[in-house]
Amino acid sequence: MLRVRFAPSPTGFLHIGSARTFIFNWLYARRNGGTMILRIDDTDVERNTDASLQSIHEGLNWLDLGWDEFYRQSDRLQLHAEVAEAIFNKGLAYRDFTPADHEEGEKSRAGGPWLFNPGMRELSREQSDRRAAIGEKFVLRFRVPRDGGRQVRFTDLVYGEQTKAGADIEDFALLRSDGTPTYHLASCADDADLKISHVIRGQDHLSNTFKHVLIFEGAGVPPPLFAHLPLLVAPDGTKLSKRKHGAVVSVTTYRDAGFLPQAYVNFLCLLGWSPKDDREQMSRQDLIDAFSFGGVNRSNAVVNFTEQDPIDQKALWLNSQHLRTMPVAELLPYVEAELAKAGFKIPYDDEWLERTVDLIRARYFTLHDFVTRGRAYFVDEFPIEPDALEKLNKPGAREGLRELGKRLTAEQFTEQTVESELRKLAEELGVKAGILINGARAALTGQSVGPSAFHLFIAIGKERAVARLCGV
RNA sequence: GGCGCUAUCGUCUAAUGGUUAGGACGGAGCCCUCUCAAGGCUUUAAUACGGGUUCGACUCCCGUUAGCGCUACCA
Secondary structure, X not given: OOEEEEOOOOOOOOEHHHHHHHHHHHHHHHHOOOEEEEEEOOOOOOOOOHHHHHHHHHHHHHHOOOOOEEEEHHHOHHHHHXXXXXXXXXXXXXXXXXXXXXXXXXXXXXXXXXOOOOOOOOOOHHHHHHHHHOOOOOEEEEOOOOOOOXXXXXXXXXXEEEEEEHHHOOOOEEEOOOOOEOHHHHHHHHHHHOOOOEEEEEHHHOOOHHHHHHHHHHOOOOOOEEEEEOOEEOOOOOEOOHHHHHHHHEHHHHHHOOOOHHHHHHHHHOOOEOOOOOOOOOOHHHHHHHOOHHHEOOOOEEOOOXXXXXXXXXHHHHHHHHHHHOOHHHHHHHHHHHHHHOOOOOOXXXXXXXXXXXXXXXXXXXXHHHOOOOHHHHOOOOOOOHHHHHHHOOXXXXXXXXXXXXXXXXXXXXXHHHHHHHHHHHHHHOOOHHHHHHHHHHHHHOOOOOOOHHHHHHHXXXXXXXXXXXXX
């Protein structure tokens, strides 16, 4: 039974790297008929916030991928304590009574790594019990086997065979002096209890995995399979952080920029993974079908943004591709939500909306474009852009457009009739058809660019078109 | 400092040890055209460096350099 989990700690908003980890877990589960688990790793009481938890949900909901089971580590403290005790009882962990603040200065990088506090590892069980009994504070440390050239090893599904000498692993903590579990312990205990089969997470945990293997062994549980993902980094190669890089690291930034979730998911997948053919635009199902660890890269991927433009150009392009080619019916709800947010009322029926959206989306990049560049299709007050004004100021343009407006009133209103009427008028007036065509686009939309002018007449509708022409 | 991981166009990436090192985004240009897109075509640009192994290395090995990660009673 394949079971994977995404285990964020609620200490900030949903980071785009975390989002990608979630996506890869989800893809792997869906690909192989497994179970996707969302587990909130909230053992660090000091730093957890409800706002963060909410933000994570908000981001995940937008991605619209879902999960099958939900847990919170803070509800499972009992389990963590039991696992710690079991390890301790086997003699694989010991109490370290060294006061917390004592260590700080001691751990300088200078003379090599800190491995354990001398004297504590060798404390007899009797002494240890005695000191604990009188209430002396201690942290429970794993007794890392560092004798006889002992090696800790595991096979990473992405990075391959991994080996580290026990002698290079410090006696890490399992329980803090207040009795709460550390991340390492809680994570492994939960992974074991929840029968997680594959741990898919960021590469920043690759070296921690040796410790985790030790914990699983200590708990007498076969370790899950591990797959580490390359990190997402900033253009300068440093880790993406809220403080340094601001909004770009939050998934809500892309949502608020008018991205389609499926396009954003697509973009994130292409960072550190490839289907190995030349496909770029992929639907959710395409991604599920193509996903495997064999396609995951081992080097960090740069999210290409600048201070002026927080959006990666490729993400924007991908969004435009999805926007323009997905079934209109699927796009409609997103557009309607966008229009509603802007306070626009849809002037005609659903059929008109679908046709119009289909017409204008061909040159849009984000959902925002529908209410900015697409404004004139939905409401009557819209600005005339400078380029459009230029078209209207062409000699003969305004007069011709007003005349066209008058003539159209009597006409049947189809692309063909409008076109023939316009061309006839142009000939009569002795102006080039382009003057009236481009002028009409400017008059109807306030823009010098847009769809074919004759399609546009139909989308704007007879009544509004005539009014706009006569009003130039 | 120690340990681990990584290194292909500006960016994302492809390439059973044998390719003119491919695709995409971005940039430039042309075609098409009622504008803008789209589309078509062309173009720009890479195997970090140095040694091996091999008939042959982007690919395997070693070293150097650089980056990242871990080295907490954070996760």
